[in-house]
Amino acid sequence: MELTVLGxxxxxxxxxxxxxxxxxxxxxxxxxxxxxxxxxxVHNHPCYSEEAHHHYARMHVAVAPACNIQCHYCNRKxxxxxxxxxxxxxxxxxxxxxxxxxMTVAANIPQMTVLGxxxxxxxxxxxxxxxxxxxxxxxxxxxxxxxxxxxxxALPELVDELCxxxxxxxxxxxxxxxxxxxxxxxPWIFWKNRRVYGRKxxxxxxxxxxxxxxxxxxxxxxxxxxxxMIPGVNDKHLEEVSKAVKAKGAFLHNVMPLIAEAExxxxxxxxxxxxxxxxxxxxxxxxxxxxxxxxxxxxxxxADAVGMLGEDRGDEFTMDxxxxxxxxxxxxxxxxxxxxxxxxxxxxxxxxxKNETFISLSSLSIPKKExxxxxxAIATSGGGIINQxxxxxxxxxxxxxxxxxxxxxxxxxxxxxxxxxxxCGDGESVLQKTINALKGCEVVLCSKIGYEPWGMLxxxxxMPNGEHALEAIEDAVAAVYKEMxxxxxLDKKPETKQRATA
Amino acid sequence: MALQIxxxxxxxxxxxxLCPSQAIYAALPHFLIDAKKCTECDGDYADKQCAxxxxxxxxxVDSQGAALNPPGSLTGIPPERWEQxxxxxxxx
Numbered sequence: 001m002e003l004t005v006l007g008x009x010x011x012x013x014x015x016x017x018x019x020x021x022x023x024x025x026x027x028x029x030x031x032x033x034x035x036x037x038x039x040x041x042v043h044n045h046p047c048y049s050e051e052a053h054h055h056y057a058r059m060h061v062a063v064a065p066a067c068n069i070q071c072h073y074c075n076r077k078x079x080x081x082x083x084x085x086x087x088x089x090x091x092x093x094x095x096x097x098x099x100x101x102x103m104t105v106a107a108n109i110p111q112m113t114v115l116g117x118x119x120x121x122x123x124x125x126x127x128x129x130x131x132x133x134x135x136x137x138x139x140x141x142x143x144x145x146x147x148x149x150x151x152x153x154a155l156p157e158l159v160d161e162l163c164x165x166x167x168x169x170x171x172x173x174x175x176x177x178x179x180x181x182x183x184x185x186x187p188w189i190f191w192k193n194r195r196v197y198g199r200k201x202x203x204x205x206x207x208x209x210x211x212x213x214x215x216x217x218x219x220x221x222x223x224x225x226x227x228x229m230i231p232g233v234n235d236k237h238l239e240e241v242s243k244a245v246k247a248k249g250a251f252l253h254n255v256m257p258l259i260a261e262a263e264x265x266x267x268x269x270x271x272x273x274x275x276x277x278x279x280x281x282x283x284x285x286x287x288x289x290x291x292x293x294x295x296x297x298x299x300x301x302x303a304d305a306v307g308m309l310g311e312d313r314g315d316e317f318t319m320d321x322x323x324x325x326x327x328x329x330x331x332x333x334x335x336x337x338x339x340x341x342x343x344x345x346x347x348x349x350x351x352x353x354k355n356e357t358f359i360s361l362s363s364l365s366i367p368k369k370e371x372x373x374x375x376x377a378i379a380t381s382g383g384g385i386i387n388q389x390x391x392x393x394x395x396x397x398x399x400x401x402x403x404x405x406x407x408x409x410x411x412x413x414x415x416x417x418x419x420x421x422x423x424c425g426d427g428e429s430v431l432q433k434t435i436n437a438l439k440g441c442e443v444v445l446c447s448k449i450g451y452e453p454w455g456m457l458x459x460x461x462x463m464p465n466g467e468h469a470l471e472a473i474e475d476a477v478a479a480v481y482k483e484m485x486x487x488x489x490l491d492k493k494p495e496t497k498q499r500a501t502a
Numbered sequence: 503m504a505l506q507i508x509x510x511x512x513x514x515x516x517x518x519x520l521c522p523s524q525a526i527y528a529a530l531p532h533f534l535i536d537a538k539k540c541t542e543c544d545g546d547y548a549d550k551q552c553a554x555x556x557x558x559x560x561x562x563v564d565s566q567g568a569a570l571n572p573p574g575s576l577t578g579i580p581p582e583r584w585e586q587x588x589x590x591x592x593x594x
Contacts, residue, residue: 072578092513190516489514
């Protein structure tokens with residue numbers, strides 16, 4: 001039984017999936033402060049630009065299985081098709097297969113602008129396979145941007161080779177700058193033909209990372225730094241990391257939550273190390289953002305992900321499906337150029353509209369100055385509007401409204417990285433899981449919602465709202481916040497009705 | 503005198519380029535070491551190279567069948583803890 005929402009017409013999801021907020025990205029573009037030449041390099045890179053990730057797609061090819069370090073959040077044995085997290089892949093490719101796959105995907109998903117090599121091991125611990133892939137793609141598919149992510153251990157010795165391949169961007173995972181903390185994250189590294197354990201290993205890794213970061217920046221390569229937030233291990237330390245990498249010249253810092261479940265078989269998962277709560281993550285991201293550009297739209301993709309961020313179309317492009325395909329890349333490049341031009345035109349029009357019609361929230365008759373911020377969860381399938389049924393949402397976009405503006409905070413998955421029910425579930429109903437994932441939110445905005453979830457949400461202190469179906473997300477959030485103010489709901493702390501057992 | 507790759511190997515390629523004797527080769531279901539070529543790195547390196555980068559405990563054994571990286575030595579997970587967690591997961 002459905003509650004029909006007044007005024008709702010047929011919902012049409014845009015062709016592009018993935019995250020869908022129009023301004024998922026707060027103060028319109030968090031890259032605004034960057035010099036023009038850097039913005040030009042990242043404006044169509046979905047992993048670096050929040051604006052771009054609504055329109056452009058990326059893919060990873062899993063050509064790099066070997067690793068030169070061990071991290072406590074990684075299990076080198078695993079491949080589960082139900083899981084979506086870094087380091088996990090279903091199919092290892094040779095460089096030739098990877099090139100074929102990239103060209104097939106590029107012909108079929110013209111929005112795909114970026115090819116990354118991210119593992120499942122460390123790309124620079126597999127230099128021949130990684131560079132062979134880059135070399136071939138530079139030649140055969142010059143309209144695809146190449147990028148790579150690395151732990152940095154082998155970076156200093158390979159940085160010049162890397163620069164030969166027309167790579168604009170490198171992502172480095174830097175979890176610490178203090179070897180005592182590093183010893184709690186990295187049990188060992190492989191260095192100069194030996195396995196080096198504990199603090200000594202971490203010290204070498206940190207030195208190499210800082211040196212590699214400097215070398216990349218000196219060569220004009222853009223560096224994004226990823227950090228995994230591990231409560232009780234490096235959570236307090238990451239602000240210092242943020243400062244340090246910014247001082248060296250990294251242009252973006254991405255703090256990601258630790259993913260640790262016992263069934264993943266990782267050290268942290270098995271030993272019961274917890275990941276951060278949504279609040280803890282947001283607090284740290286806010287604390288670091290004073291020092292540097294923070295990234296909040298990262299989806300922690302698999303090392304073989306394909307498509308828009310937030311979606312994975314890898315199953316459509318497995319080797320058995322693409323081996324027989326014959327790609328006319330010259331024709332594909334023409335089509336791709338048209339699609340990219342159309343996206344650019346859309347973005348330009350949007351920017352112009354924003355410049356002309358932007359009305360700041362503070363200019364609206366928003367309730368008193370001291371009103372508290374409110375988190376709202378949005379169900380959307382694309383296009384920056386509220387257009388998804390509550391029960392169909394596999395992730396929610398979280399927005400914060402306060403007296404001055406509305407900003408995108410994060411996305412929360414409802415299937416919690418694992419959608420297999422029998423093997424991975426712990427008996428908790430999917431609905432209860434979704435409600436738990438929305439903890440801290442006071443409102444859910446969606447196109448429609450059934451009676452049962454409505455009641456359960458209310459009971460959990462989260463108000464479902466289907467009145468803003470098909471409206472632009474930011475406008476709807478602002479309107480609901482204003483209504484809450486008029487009802488006097490913003491003066492006091494929300495009633496916490498979260499069930500103790502939840 | 504030769505090392506062996508056994509069940510558990512995940513075919514990650516890490517060891518293959520390190521072998522000073524080119525004794526390691528890709529095979530199915532997992533990589534193998536040519537016993538005729540393997541020198542256990544004698545004369546080349548102080549540490550056995552394949553076993554020094556291998557991320558999987560018990561995947562490489564010596565000629566007596568003893569694991570060069572015994573359970574818990576690489577992940578830091580005490581074997582009894584892993585057994586307990588595995589039993590808990592299976593009981594769900």
